[in-house]
Amino acid sequence: MSISADDLEEIRQLARSVATERIAPSASDVDEAGRFPTEGYQALVASQLHAVVIPGAYGGVGADALTSAVVAEEIARACATTQQVSGANELFAWPLLLAASEEQKQRWLSPIAAGEALGAFALSEPDAGSDVASMTTRAHATDDGWRVRGTKRWITNGGVADCYVLFAVTDPEAGSRGISAFVLEGPTPDCPSVPPRRRWG
Numbered sequence: 001m002s003i004s005a006d007d008l009e010e011i012r013q014l015a016r017s018v019a020t021e022r023i024a025p026s027a028s029d030v031d032e033a034g035r036f037p038t039e040g041y042q043a044l045v046a047s048q049l050h051a052v053v054i055p056g057a058y059g060g061v062g063a064d065a066l067t068s069a070v071v072a073e074e075i076a077r078a079c080a081t082t083q084q085v086s087g088a089n090e091l092f093a094w095p096l097l098l099a100a101s102e103e104q105k106q107r108w109l110s111p112i113a114a115g116e117a118l119g120a121f122a123l124s125e126p127d128a129g130s131d132v133a134s135m136t137t138r139a140h141a142t143d144d145g146w147r148v149r150g151t152k153r154w155i156t157n158g159g160v161a162d163c164y165v166l167f168a169v170t171d172p173e174a175g176s177r178g179i180s181a182f183v184l185e186g187p188t189p190d191c192p193s194v195p196p197r198r199r200w201g
């Protein structure tokens with residue numbers, strides 16, 4: 001959905017007031033404590049600003065990329081951490097919007113739009129940041145699904161997200177075109193140290 005300049009300005013003013021009144025007051029404490037920005041994120045959820053690119057069909061606002069950038073700008077001005085948390089929701093949503101089935105979109109995007117789940121986007125690795133073609137995480141098909149091996153780093157919401165889009169090499173011969181995206185639910189049985197669902201907020 002593309003929106004008029006007037007509507008965009010209205011959304012900017014909404015984001016600015018939420019950021020100023022409800023996010024900025026705890027920003028220093030979030031940074032000093034290195035904690036999840038619970039108050040700020042809840043304020044975003046209450047204003048439907050926590051994942052604005054998710055379409056109305058999945059319970060979201062259905063905003064375009066420009067609106068998403070304007071909202072991000074206003075939130076980050078008050079608290080970069082809070083913006084990262086909501087930005088990761090949108091990073092999770094984009095690959096699904098581009099390539100997922102209708103069933104997958106309903107399953108994964110609706111809980112995020114409702115503020116009941118948190119997303120993450122797992123692309124970067126210790127030796128492959130922007131240079132995605134150097135990715136070493138591999139996914140192999142097995143009899144009952146896929147086995148993924150590798151290490152990701154710098155993953156916003158990592159460890160607390162309910163769902164992850166994870167990128168792994170499935171066809172090494174194809175170089176940068178041999179990378180596939182997987183949707184994972186966290187925590188996995190291999191990661192029992194992470195407590196059960198809703199590890200955030």
Ligand SMILES: Cc1cc2nc3c(=O)[nH]c(=O)nc-3n(C[C@H](O)[C@H](O)[C@H](O)COP(=O)(O)OP(=O)(O)OC[C@H]3O[C@@H](n4cnc5c(N)ncnc54)[C@H](O)[C@@H]3O)c2cc1C
Pocket residue numbers: 084088091120121122123124125128129130131132153154155156157
């Ligand atoms: C606050 C924060 C949150 C993040 N959240 C996430 C997240 O949620 N998920 C995630 O996957 N990652 C995340 N990252 C990782 C981030 O996206 C980068 O991958 C990571 O910071 C490393 O990339 P870099 O550009 O800093 O370094 P490098 O990848 O080492 O790049 C160094 C420089 O070389 C350039 N460069 C690299 N490769 C090439 C190339 N092939 N051709 C030309 N130029 C090149 C880059 O543009 C850059 O200027 C996050 C990082 C930060 C700081």
